[in-house]
Amino acid sequence: MRLRSSSIRAKVIALLMVPIVALTALWVYATLVTTSDVWTQFEVSSSYRSFGTTVDQYAHDLQNERRAAVQKLADPRSQPAAEAFDKARAVTDREAQALRAKVGTAEARKLDATQQARFREVLASYDQVVAVRDHIERSMVSWTYILDQYSDLIKPTFAFRSAFVSRQSGQLPRQGTILIELVRAREYLAQEDAAMGGLSASTAKISPQQYQAALDALHNQRALFTVYIAELEPADRTDYLGLRTGENWSALERAERDFTNAAGYERVAEAINGDDWHAVADRALADLDAINARLAGGIDARADSYAMGLLWRGGIAGAIGLAAIVLSIVISYRIGRGMAREMIGLRNAAQELAANRLPSVMLRLRRGEPVDIAAETPELQFGPAEAGQVGRAINAVQRAAVEAAVEQAELRRGVSAVFVNLARRSQVLLHRQLTLLDTMERRTEDPAELEDLFRLDHLTTRMRRHAEGLIILSGGSPGRAWRKPVRMVDVVRAAVGEVEDYARVIVRPFPGTGLLGSAVADVTHLIAELVENAAVFSPPQTQVTVQGEVVAHGFALEIDDRGLGLSGQALDGINQRLSVEQEFDLADTDRLGLFVVSRLARRHGIRVHLRPSPYGGTTAVVLIPRELLAEAPDVMAEQPAAPAPVQARTAPAAGARRGQRELVAVPALAETGPHGRHAGPDSAAEEADQLAGRRGGPRPSVAEPAREPGGLPRRRASGPVLV
Numbered sequence: 001m002r003l004r005s006s007s008i009r010a011k012v013i014a015l016l017m018v019p020i021v022a023l024t025a026l027w028v029y030a031t032l033v034t035t036s037d038v039w040t041q042f043e044v045s046s047s048y049r050s051f052g053t054t055v056d057q058y059a060h061d062l063q064n065e066r067r068a069a070v071q072k073l074a075d076p077r078s079q080p081a082a083e084a085f086d087k088a089r090a091v092t093d094r095e096a097q098a099l100r101a102k103v104g105t106a107e108a109r110k111l112d113a114t115q116q117a118r119f120r121e122v123l124a125s126y127d128q129v130v131a132v133r134d135h136i137e138r139s140m141v142s143w144t145y146i147l148d149q150y151s152d153l154i155k156p157t158f159a160f161r162s163a164f165v166s167r168q169s170g171q172l173p174r175q176g177t178i179l180i181e182l183v184r185a186r187e188y189l190a191q192e193d194a195a196m197g198g199l200s201a202s203t204a205k206i207s208p209q210q211y212q213a214a215l216d217a218l219h220n221q222r223a224l225f226t227v228y229i230a231e232l233e234p235a236d237r238t239d240y241l242g243l244r245t246g247e248n249w250s251a252l253e254r255a256e257r258d259f260t261n262a263a264g265y266e267r268v269a270e271a272i273n274g275d276d277w278h279a280v281a282d283r284a285l286a287d288l289d290a291i292n293a294r295l296a297g298g299i300d301a302r303a304d305s306y307a308m309g310l311l312w313r314g315g316i317a318g319a320i321g322l323a324a325i326v327l328s329i330v331i332s333y334r335i336g337r338g339m340a341r342e343m344i345g346l347r348n349a350a351q352e353l354a355a356n357r358l359p360s361v362m363l364r365l366r367r368g369e370p371v372d373i374a375a376e377t378p379e380l381q382f383g384p385a386e387a388g389q390v391g392r393a394i395n396a397v398q399r400a401a402v403e404a405a406v407e408q409a410e411l412r413r414g415v416s417a418v419f420v421n422l423a424r425r426s427q428v429l430l431h432r433q434l435t436l437l438d439t440m441e442r443r444t445e446d447p448a449e450l451e452d453l454f455r456l457d458h459l460t461t462r463m464r465r466h467a468e469g470l471i472i473l474s475g476g477s478p479g480r481a482w483r484k485p486v487r488m489v490d491v492v493r494a495a496v497g498e499v500e501d502y503a504r505v506i507v508r509p510f511p512g513t514g515l516l517g518s519a520v521a522d523v524t525h526l527i528a529e530l531v532e533n534a535a536v537f538s539p540p541q542t543q544v545t546v547q548g549e550v551v552a553h554g555f556a557l558e559i560d561d562r563g564l565g566l567s568g569q570a571l572d573g574i575n576q577r578l579s580v581e582q583e584f585d586l587a588d589t590d591r592l593g594l595f596v597v598s599r600l601a602r603r604h605g606i607r608v609h610l611r612p613s614p615y616g617g618t619t620a621v622v623l624i625p626r627e628l629l630a631e632a633p634d635v636m637a638e639q640p641a642a643p644a645p646v647q648a649r650t651a652p653a654a655g656a657r658r659g660q661r662e663l664v665a666v667p668a669l670a671e672t673g674p675h676g677r678h679a680g681p682d683s684a685a686e687e688a689d690q691l692a693g694r695r696g697g698p699r700p701s702v703a704e705p706a707r708e709p710g711g712l713p714r715r716r717a718s719g720p721v722l723v
Helices: 008-074 079-101 113-138 143-165 172-201 208-229 234-244 247-261 265-271 274-366 386-443 447-473 488-497 517-536 568-579 589-604 684-694
Strands: 505-507 513-515 544-551 554-560 607-612 618-625 629-631
Touching: 008 079, 008 113, 008 143, 008 172, 008 274, 079 113, 113 143, 143 172, 143 208, 172 208, 172 274, 208 234, 208 247, 234 247, 234 274, 247 274, 274 386, 386 447, 447 517, 447 589, 488 505, 488 513, 488 517, 488 544, 513 517, 517 544, 517 554, 517 589, 517 618, 568 589, 568 607, 589 607, 589 618
Parallel strands: 505 544
Antiparallel strands: 513 629, 544 554, 554 618, 607 618
């Protein structure tokens, strides 16, 4: 489960490491098996050279002691026989002590369990020699019994040899077994020699058992030589055949024929010439020792050669295996690295497309910059394999995505152009309508009609603001501008006049600060959107308060409502939208005013921030930078003192509307029409009317008109007041 969440590189490494680890383990196992067999062969040869020679010499000493013991028992009164037995016994004791000295040595610890057991049996056989010698000293048994006892004591030496042969490999165990049997044949010849010596030295009558002991040994050695000489290697068999056809072996065979051809047991002693037999047997035994030693040396050399052959073959196989492992690692590394690079390249290409290229293209398209589809969708080349096919699929996807983005941007630009075109047309019509309404307002004398015209004028002004909002949403500018600064209080009053519930808005006294003419239209629109938002989202019986003051970084406006307020998360979201430029979403129609405010604020560097109001509602703080401020323009007429706070009033009642409109004194200014032509007013009164009236500000107060003789009201000018 953990591998599923791993990276592509980790998965490729895991995939390639499985066969490599398996191959490495197999190579290590084969190398260990081969080298362990080689070291086993070397250890067998070394251990046998250390122990085998001593054990073989111990067996020969027992054979010599056996022959001397048989002769002593056959002629108890012979002093030379007794001396020969004592001498042979001393030699055997000395060799046995040499064997015991090897116990506990480093060579002895190299022996395996079987070899150590056989070695202990050899040492135990020497412990039994004491009892056999005691019988010999007291002449309590016959020499045939002693012959058998010594023969049994020599048998463990053959088992010790077999323990080494069993650990050899190849054809060596077979050759070693043949050598052991030939050495056993020599042992039978030594038994025959001891029995012949007993028969020739016997002072008593020869018994059938004594005769049979010599005859059995003779038959056994002939049988073993006949069987196992034929099993030897051709070169070794030639040596043995040369020995058996030699003069010494021929003399031995003649003596054996004389022994077997003797008639009756009593004629055996006469047929055997003791001195001649011992000389012939000694020469034959010496020749057998020499040829067996050469055979053992040859087997030992073949064992070393076989071990070296194993070592060479194991080394070559190990080198080939190691080369195969290294080659597998190199190939796997190159293949794995290539696969990982292809997969990582595909991943990086997809991430680059999703995280960088497409967003960059979309941003440039929103800015109206041209986009080269071929340059923005470079081809991903990953070869003709599966990775290349995936790369070509990604190429197609990114090309389609960029083309779709370009088409979407063109569609947006087309929709924006349509919106701007419609809004511009509506702007022209609304401007003409406002001009017509102004003419009608100046011409009418009926207060009721004048009040309706004022209401229609107010509705037209709000319609013009919505048309301008559509132009702003489409990325354009409203098209109206003032050449000279305008008082901030007039800008705010004009903005309040563009709100439906302007009667609920209280504008508190403002300091004498002006706003650059280039920013009047946009700032008025921005404030109108915020005031309308405060009026819409607060109860109809509550008031919305607007106040401003000069601060360190510019001019701060605060718009407070008495609504239910917003949660902290909602305020954070709105402030984020106001501060960060975002793409206009056609589906988000509930936040058009906020988007207009955000775009206008970024256009002039104005900061807008919403926060909880002390009254439980929401406060919108508008910080106009110092760069947009100017000195307040001179008033054109004396302004009476206005009560504080100043409240935007509704259109006058029918009785009050019968008089002429009071004028708001503002400096001379000019307004640019929707299509760039100047549509400035002809007088300061008309300019005040445009800014305070048509911009939606509360209409100037109307004095009670005097009536003419026909009962019709007549306008009477009154002094200008600041509403």
